[in-house]
Structure formats: structure tokens, C-alpha cells
Amino acid sequence: MKVAAIEHPRSRQEELGQFLTATPVADFMASMFGPLPRVVRLLDAGAGAGSLTAAFVSRLCGGNEGGRAIEATLYELDLDILDALSATMRECQRVCAESDIHFTFTIHSADFIQEMSARLAGDLFGTAPPAFDAAIANPPYRKISTDSAARRSLHSVGVETSNLYTGFIALIQRLLVPGGQLVGITPRSFCNGPYFRPFREDFLNHLELRRLHVFESRQAAFRDDSVLQENIIFHAVKGRNQPREIIISSSSGEPGDEITETVFPFTEIVPPHDDGKFIHIPSTASHASAKQTMDGLSSSLASLGVTVSTGRVVDFRLKDALRKKPERGTVPLLYPCHFNGGTVHWPKLEARKPNAILDNDETRPWLVPSGVYLLTKRFTSKEERRRLVACLFDPDQVKAKWIGFENHLNYFHANGHGLERSLAVGLYAFLNSTVVDQYFRRFSGHTQVNATDLRTLTYPDVLPTN
Numbered sequence: 001m002k003v004a005a006i007e008h009p010r011s012r013q014e015e016l017g018q019f020l021t022a023t024p025v026a027d028f029m030a031s032m033f034g035p036l037p038r039v040v041r042l043l044d045a046g047a048g049a050g051s052l053t054a055a056f057v058s059r060l061c062g063g064n065e066g067g068r069a070i071e072a073t074l075y076e077l078d079l080d081i082l083d084a085l086s087a088t089m090r091e092c093q094r095v096c097a098e099s100d101i102h103f104t105f106t107i108h109s110a111d112f113i114q115e116m117s118a119r120l121a122g123d124l125f126g127t128a129p130p131a132f133d134a135a136i137a138n139p140p141y142r143k144i145s146t147d148s149a150a151r152r153s154l155h156s157v158g159v160e161t162s163n164l165y166t167g168f169i170a171l172i173q174r175l176l177v178p179g180g181q182l183v184g185i186t187p188r189s190f191c192n193g194p195y196f197r198p199f200r201e202d203f204l205n206h207l208e209l210r211r212l213h214v215f216e217s218r219q220a221a222f223r224d225d226s227v228l229q230e231n232i233i234f235h236a237v238k239g240r241n242q243p244r245e246i247i248i249s250s251s252s253g254e255p256g257d258e259i260t261e262t263v264f265p266f267t268e269i270v271p272p273h274d275d276g277k278f279i280h281i282p283s284t285a286s287h288a289s290a291k292q293t294m295d296g297l298s299s300s301l302a303s304l305g306v307t308v309s310t311g312r313v314v315d316f317r318l319k320d321a322l323r324k325k326p327e328r329g330t331v332p333l334l335y336p337c338h339f340n341g342g343t344v345h346w347p348k349l350e351a352r353k354p355n356a357i358l359d360n361d362e363t364r365p366w367l368v369p370s371g372v373y374l375l376t377k378r379f380t381s382k383e384e385r386r387r388l389v390a391c392l393f394d395p396d397q398v399k400a401k402w403i404g405f406e407n408h409l410n411y412f413h414a415n416g417h418g419l420e421r422s423l424a425v426g427l428y429a430f431l432n433s434t435v436v437d438q439y440f441r442r443f444s445g446h447t448q449v450n451a452t453d454l455r456t457l458t459y460p461d462v463l464p465t466n
């Protein structure tokens with residue numbers, strides 16, 4: 001759909017926080033909405049020339065969903081852009097009519113912050129705040145000083161924030177009906193830092209964050225305006241139950257480029273015990289390049305003559321054979337708590353876990369002959385920097401004929417025996433690399449690494465020695 005063009009001097013643009021959304025980005029934003037009611041009350045606050053509403057309309061018209069209605073409400077302060085906005089809305093009406101969608105619009109040439117704050121605070125007698133099923137927004141970005149009218153208006157409805165864009169989002173959130181959806185493009189700055197903490201709290205208490213999209217290039221979304229700003233797009237739904245999982249996607253921002261998507265547990269993006277309520281956005285670009293690197297490797301564990309198994313000692317089944325301290329007739333028993341950086345620290349008498357297991361006819365089938373083994377943790381805590389934690393078991397440091405590996409770890413071996421030392425060291429370096437860690441984060445949103453995951457990885461070749 002055609003969106004009317006508009007030219008402004010740069011200084012005026014900055015005063016209004018006016019940076020218009022390019023059509024491909026607007027279309028992408030519109031594609032993020034989930035199912036909508038038959039009659040959609042749509043809010044476009046800070047509408048500019050109307051490109052976001054136009055994209056929303058194109059999305060619904062493209063869905064062959066005739067027999068529905070869109071009631072658009074648009075707020076725009078800049079008088080010079082109003083003609084362009086009206087022209088775009090008339091074009092929306094024409095396009096909708098062709099798709100059997102009833103489109104109506106109301107343009108308010110007013111200050112969204114002042115008007116909505118007053119209506120929400122009940123200051124304008126007889127004018128209750130409107131309610132919306134959907135909102136699409138690229139709000140203006142500008143710092144608002146403590147003594148500004150905008151700051152005072154926002155304060156009157158309990159919104160404490162120092163930027164126009166967060167003020168807009170906080171008000172839009174209040175105007176959505178339960179289940180109402182918001183797709184917004186904003187600077188990324190609200191995701192961290194102490195200044196935005198009250199805003200984040202307000203946002204996360206009332207909006208369920210369903211999806212985040214990051215642009216890899218700072219300039220991508222607003223190429224024409226050469227804005228240097230890191231932007232994100234989010235899709236959120238009015239409600240109080242954050243989802244278990246959230247989609248994080250990224251793209252370079254070039255038209256038609258590839259979009260990488262990864263699903264993360266919500267608690268990884270907003271850790272529940274973080275008082276700062278930071279919104280952590282992992283870089284999906286590094287996930288994509290990790291995949292490329294891994295795809296380039298041609299060996300498998302089997303071709304290296306290596307097997308990975310889960311530790312065989314299930315401690316509650318062999319309770320009577322476990323010992324807190326090594327003693328005559330026992331051999332070392334290793335748990336993840338014995339991991340100490342890249343090597344094993346054993347015994348660990350201060351740990352709650354046993355350090356030894358009796359070596360007898362009953363336990364021997366669960367033990368392995370001593371040798372060089374590579375160990376990985378099956379479960380890592382969320383606080384751990386890496387998803388995959390590998391360490392080397394060196395028989396020169398822990399002297400014994402047999403060893404027990406407990407069930408919470410995986411061990412790499414050669415047909416039930418230890419590995420050649422150089423191979424074990426190579427695997428150790430590979431498994432602890434950032435590439436493997438990033439690769440794991442791509443597909444395993446949880447913190448568990450099973451033997452099967454390790455078996456299906458690709459591995460580097462062994463260099464021939466001669």
C-alpha cells in the first residue's frame with residue numbers, strides 16, 4: 001500500500017522525535033500480531049504518515065478475512081504531516097473495501113501524552129479513556145526533563161519515566177483490554193539500566209512478553225533517517241502471566257534478509273530473582289555463525305572411535321556402598337561437584353556428596369577402569385556461564401584402579417576404557433569452546449545436556465600424526 005511521503009528539516013524531526021518506519025519493517029511488525037477479534041479497535045499513537053496502520057491493514061487484507069472491521073484511532077502532533085496521514089488513511093479505506101473489511105478512522109491532532117494521562121487520571125469529566133484490542137507503535141524518542149509538562153502528566157497516572165517513548169508505551173498498555181496486543185518498535189535502552197527500572201516493572205507486571213526481535217545493525221530499521229540507535233521490536237499481550245518460553249529473533253534489517261529465530265525459557269530473558277528486572281537479549285547472530293562453523297565439521301564421535309555415556313552409578317540404588325571418605329576397599333566416586341575448572345578436585349570432603357564407593361562384586365559392573373576420561377555435566381545451573389561444562393579426569397592425579405562416575409555426568413570413553421590423552425585434550429578444548437556453547441543454546445533452551453545431544457554433534461577431525 002502507498003504511504004504518503006513527507007519531508008521535514010532535521011531539527012524539526014528531532015524536536016518531534018519523528019523517525020518514520022520503513023515499509024518492510026512496518027510489514028514485519030504487523031505480521032507479529034496473533035489472532036485478532038472480528039472488530040479490531042486499533043491504536044496508532046504518534047502515527048506520522050500512517051505507515052504502521054497501513055501495514056496492519058495490509059496484513060488483515062492479505063489474510064482473506066473479509067466480513068471484519070477495523071476502527072483505527074490515530075494520534076499525531078505534527079500539523080505538517082496530517083495531510084499525508086489522512087491520505088494514507090483514505091488509501092487504507094479503499095484497500096479494505098476491496099477485501100470486504102469495514103475500515104473507519106479518527107485522527108486526533110493532539111498530544112497523546114497529555115490527553116491520555118488526563119483521561120486515565122479522570123481529569124477530563126465525562127471522557128473515560130478509550131479501550132483498544134490492538135496497538136502498533138513507533139513512539140517518539142526524546143528525553144523529557146523533570147519539570148516538563150509531559151513528565152507531570154505521566155506522573156499524574158503513576159508513570160515515572162524520563163523518555164517520551166517509555167511514556168507512550170506505559171500509556172498504551174493502560175488502554176489495552178485484557179488480551180489486547182501491542183507490537184512496538186523502540187530503542188533497546190529500556191531493557192537495562194537503573195533509570196528504566198520502574199518502567200520495566202510496570203511493563204512486565206501488565207504485559208506478557210511473547211516475542212522480541214533485534215536488529216543486528218544499529219542503523220538498519222531507520223536507514224533513511226540515518227538514526228544511530230539500537231532498536232528492538234516486541235510483541236506483548238495485556239495480561240499478568242509471562243509465558244514459559246519466548247521467541248527471540250534477529251535480522252540485519254536489510255530488505256528480504258534472513259530472520260533467525262530461537263526459543264528461550266522466559267526465565268533466561270528475565271531472570272525471576274533479578275531485582276533490576278533486566279531484559280536479557282541474547283545475540284542470535286552468534287548462534288547462526290556457530291551453526292555455520294559446526295556444519296563445516298565432518299567428524300562424528302563414532303568416526304573418532306569415541307563413545308559418550310551417562311555415568312553408571314545411580315547413587316540411591318547403591319546407597320549401602322557409598323562412603324563419605326575414601327577408605328580401604330573403596331574407589332573414587334565422582335559427581336559434578338568434583339569439577340574444578342578444567343580438572344577434577346578429589347576428594348572433596350567438605351561437599352555433601354560421597355567421595356567413594358566400595359569396589360566389590362555388586363558395584364564392579366557400575367565402575368570403569370581408570371584412564372583419561374572427559375567428563376561433562378548433564379545439568380548446569382542458570383547462573384553458570386556455559387551450557388556445556390567439560391573437565392578432564394587425569395588418572396595421574398587421582399590414583400585408583402577403578403572409578404565410579406555418578407549419573408549426573410556424562411563420560412567420553414573408548415569402548416569402556418580411557419581415551420588417548422591427546423584426543424581427550426582436543427575434545428576438552430572443543431567442548432569448552434564458545435562455538436559449541438552457542439550452538440547448544442540455539443536448540444536447547446533448557447539447561448540439560450544429554451549424552452544423545454553430545455552424540456549427534458559434529459566434531460573436528462583428528463590431525464594425522466606421522
Ligand SMILES: C[S@@+](CC[C@H](N)C(=O)[O-])C[C@H]1O[C@@H](n2cnc3c(N)ncnc32)[C@H](O)[C@@H]1O
Nearest residue numbers: 016019020021046047048077078111112138140
Ligand atoms: C518515531 S515517529 C513514528 C511515526 C510513525 N508511527 C511511523 O512509524 O512511521 C513518532 C511520531 O510521533 C509524533 N509525536 C511526537 N510527540 C507526540 C505527542 N506528544 N503526541 C502525539 N504524537 C507525537 C511525531 O510527530 C512523529 O510523527
